[in-house]
Amino acid sequence: MKTIPLIQFGLGGVGSAVAERVLAARDDFEWHYGLRLVYVALCDSRGAAINGDGFSHGALQRMLVAKAEGQSIVGLDSGYHHDGLRDIVDVAGTTDAIVIDVTASSNTTTALQLAIERGYAAVLANKKPLAESYEVFRNLVDSGRVRYESTVGAGVPVIASLSEALMAAHDPVRCIEGCFSSTLGYLTTGLQAEESFSELVRTAIALGYTEPDPREDLGGMDVARKALILARTMGWPLELEQVSVQPLYPAELGGGGVDDFLDAVHSLDDDYALRAAEAHIAGETLRYVALLQGGEARVGLQSLPLNSPLGQLQGTDNLIAFHSSIYDESPLVLQGRGAGVHGAAAGVLADIMALADHV
Ligand SMILES: NC(=O)c1ccc[n+]([C@@H]2O[C@H](COP(=O)([O-])OP(=O)(O)OC[C@H]3O[C@@H](n4cnc5c(N)ncnc54)[C@H](OP(=O)(O)O)[C@@H]3O)[C@@H](O)[C@H]2O)c1
Missing domain, CATH: 3.40.50.720 (NAD(P)-binding Rossmann-like Domain)
Structure with missing residues (x-):
């Protein structure tokens, strides 16, 4: 023993x-x-x-x-x-x-x-x-x-798949795209269902999906760190400051306490409702996406076709798609529960x- x-x-x-x-x-x-x-x-x-x-x-x-x-x-x-x-x-x-x-x-x-x-x-x-x-x-x-x-x-075996199934098999990864924030998955599928942004933020807090200060999730840094870890796992020598991050709230809502933020966040409702409606008319939906390609990493809100793997993702699930030499036209896709300890x-x-x- x-x-x-x-x-x-x-x-x-x-x-x-x-x-x-x-x-x-x-x-x-x-x-x-x-x-x-x-x-x-x-x-x-x-x-x-x-x-x-x-x-x-x-x-x-x-x-x-x-x-x-x-x-x-x-x-x-x-x-x-x-x-x-x-x-x-x-x-x-x-x-x-x-x-x-x-x-x-x-x-x-x-x-x-x-x-x-x-x-x-x-x-x-x-x-x-x-x-x-x-x-x-x-x-x-x-x-x-x-x-x-x-x-x-x-728990979805993202790192093992990247390092042990792709890199160890000398199958170079060209691109990784994914949604790996359960909080932002919850928010974007709520926008798709025409719920208001500020109500979604409040419910996400009540359900324990966000950090005590929801700006930590909405600011995109959590997703940026995950993208950075994936990039570094592939040997890309990136620093966190080099990851391009698009926060879900403007800089002027970044100061002040959580209550100030929650008082002001409804000012974003119309803009998000408009963007969700525009995406809907185009047969698309909004998702908060991490994209790693050509040695660069960026995270932000994108409008994606409803029938794409990321467009079909619902609620707090996570999804990651690896595009490599072997998994070229049909990427290696992993999807599963992203929330919960x-x-x-x-x-x-x-x-x-x-x-x-x-x-
Ligand atoms: N929650 C999820 O679903 C999930 C999923 C994947 C990864 N993660 C990651 O897993 C980690 C833990 O998440 P969690 O949800 O368990 O967080 P949590 O409930 O806030 O627990 C954090 C723990 O770390 C302790 N701690 C904080 N600073 C410390 C320090 N300097 N030295 C020793 N202990 C310290 C805290 O102590 P006290 O008990 O005294 O506060 C607490 O016990 C995070 O990095 C998170 O990003 C979480």
């Missing part, structure tokens, strides 16, 4: 779903693969719980209950002062460990780099470290011990298992 120590940064929606999945899969994985996954450290924004011998099933469940009730995990076991994630990287004491980054923070990059230096592997659902400089991306990914499936398309958690667990053989 091989034991894999797990160190997890973040125990929010995705992080809790990952821990639950690890607990549920543990016996099966021991039986089928001879692999034992053992948490030795977990942390949230306030601190960490550390146990070099591995947390029991019961201890992990207590942490999950505490998080569901809005508490921190600090104090449930041996805590540590939250000065840096670097400290807990050392807790595993073996190069077999896997660090899991399921925060939404840029502050994990140094700890991830340290983990890779120590010989550990790392799995990220967090896009931000991979959207820092191209050099940081290459240092992490070229180690061969970093996987990041859930950063794009949640369980798809992302499944992608993280699949990455853990893919790395477990190599650490």
Whole structure:
């Protein structure tokens, strides 16, 4: 039996779903693969719980209950002062460990780099470290011990298809197009159904589809980071500032608080209703699309034929189409659930298992 120590940064929606999945899969994985996954450290924004011998099933469940009730995990076991994630990287004491980054923070990059230096592997659902400089991306990914499936398309195997089915088969990718924001998918299919933009934004917030400040989604940066990760996976040396981003609101609505934004957002309703109607007359529909072609990446609103793969996409689903030498006239298309923490958690667990053989 091989034991894999797990160190997890973040125990929010995705992080809790990952821990639950690890607990549920543990016996099966021991039986089928001879692999034992053992948490030795977990942390949230306030601190960490550390146990070099591995947390029991019961201890992990207590942490999950505490998080569901809005508490921190600090104090449930041996805590540590939250000065840096670097400290807990050392807790595993073996190069077999896997660090899991399921925060939404840029502050994990140094700890991830340290983990890779120590010989550990790392799995990220967090896009931000991979959207820092191209050099940081290459240092992490070229180690061969970093996987990041859930950063794009949640659990839909976008990164594996690109790197393991296309690039590893020497099938050069000419173009990638896709919709990979469930929030913006929800908004654009709502526009297609003649709902008002401001009402759609308010409902998306109420349904928990957006970040607390919806401008983080509407500004397009989340999609831009995903496009950047795909571009870099293909070896395009792009920086985030080089991705052309078309936000869904004008610059003058960018300042002020969330309430100010929500008070003002109805001023965009007529324009979006007009654009949706024009698209409808042309047999098209609006979608927020990422396009990677010729070494460049751009994200923004496009009017697309209703019968195209992206035009047919509905609601929060994600879709990505790869155009390569082999998949030329008929692209390789992946489509599936883009919203919800369980798809992302499944992608993280699949990455853990893919790395477990190599650490
Ligand atoms: N939600 C989805 O469907 C989905 C899909 C694909 C990818 N993702 C990505 O997965 C990541 C997590 O998403 P989520 O929805 O789970 O977010 P979340 O619910 O906000 O959870 C984030 C977690 O990270 C912790 N955290 C924040 N800063 C930290 C720091 N500096 N050190 C240690 N822990 C820190 C938070 O601590 P507290 O608990 O103390 O606040 C929280 O536990 C994000 O990067 C997101 O983009 C999400």
